[in-house]
Amino acid sequence: MSDLLRLDATALALIGHDIATLDESDLTAPTPCTGWNVADLIDHMNERHEEIIETVLGPLDEQAADRRDGFARIAARWMAAMEQAGEVVRLPLTGTIPTEMVLRIHFVDMLVHRWDIARALGRPCPVPARLTELALPMARATTAPGSPLNGPGGVYRTPLHEDSSLTPMDNIAALLGRDPRRENHW
Numbered sequence: 001m002s003d004l005l006r007l008d009a010t011a012l013a014l015i016g017h018d019i020a021t022l023d024e025s026d027l028t029a030p031t032p033c034t035g036w037n038v039a040d041l042i043d044h045m046n047e048r049h050e051e052i053i054e055t056v057l058g059p060l061d062e063q064a065a066d067r068r069d070g071f072a073r074i075a076a077r078w079m080a081a082m083e084q085a086g087e088v089v090r091l092p093l094t095g096t097i098p099t100e101m102v103l104r105i106h107f108v109d110m111l112v113h114r115w116d117i118a119r120a121l122g123r124p125c126p127v128p129a130r131l132t133e134l135a136l137p138m139a140r141a142t143t144a145p146g147s148p149l150n151g152p153g154g155v156y157r158t159p160l161h162e163d164s165s166l167t168p169m170d171n172i173a174a175l176l177g178r179d180p181r182r183e184n185h186w
Contacts, residue, residue: 001101004107005082007081007131007134008103008106010131011107011110011131015110016075018117019068019071019072020068020071022117025122026124028038029120031116031117032173032179032182033116037080037120042067042070042071043067043069043115044104048096049074049077049078050077050092052089053074053081055092056084056085057077057081060074078106085102086099089102096178101162105138105142105149108142108176110167111127111131112172115178127168127169132169133168136168136172139172139176140174142156142175143156143175143176156176157176157178158174158177160177160179
């Protein structure tokens with residue numbers, strides 16, 4: 001298993017734990033993703049993961065009855081798919097992309113979606129420093145000027161500027177277009 005795959009597995013384990021421990025009432029909390037509550041965010045992650053997984057492993061036979069259980073199952077399938085993908089992954093809308101790039105983007109996304117859920121629920125989002133030290137330059141590269149992932153038509157809102165007074169995780173979220181200074185109640 002590559003170091004990048006291990007990092008991605010760690011990020012998936014962190015967010016997977018958080019999702020598994022959500023109460024039903026937590027699912028309706030609004031997130032920093034405009035117009036989405038926690039349930040919508042989990043559904044989005046489940047759907048996007050499965051779109052990519054299917055290109056490697058084929059479709060899932062049946063869906064889990066609960067989105068939280070579905071995330072755990074899909075996270076395991078994601079790891080299996082990434083281990084089997086080889087050098088490239090075929091993304092449904094964008095075509096073939098190097099697997100290492102997919103893993104870098106995914107690693108950062110899982111940390112930020114974990115941050116989204118923590119912010120939605122007014123909870124802390126502790127992330128080991130070794131992960132944020134690696135994720136911050138990846139987030140910078142992913143959202144650099146000219147990246148097709150930013151702004152209108154991209155998957156991220158326009159990046160906000162980093163601020164040395166913020167935590168590294170808040171800066172990573174800002175690079176993906178979240179405002180860490182905004183109140184927890186969206």
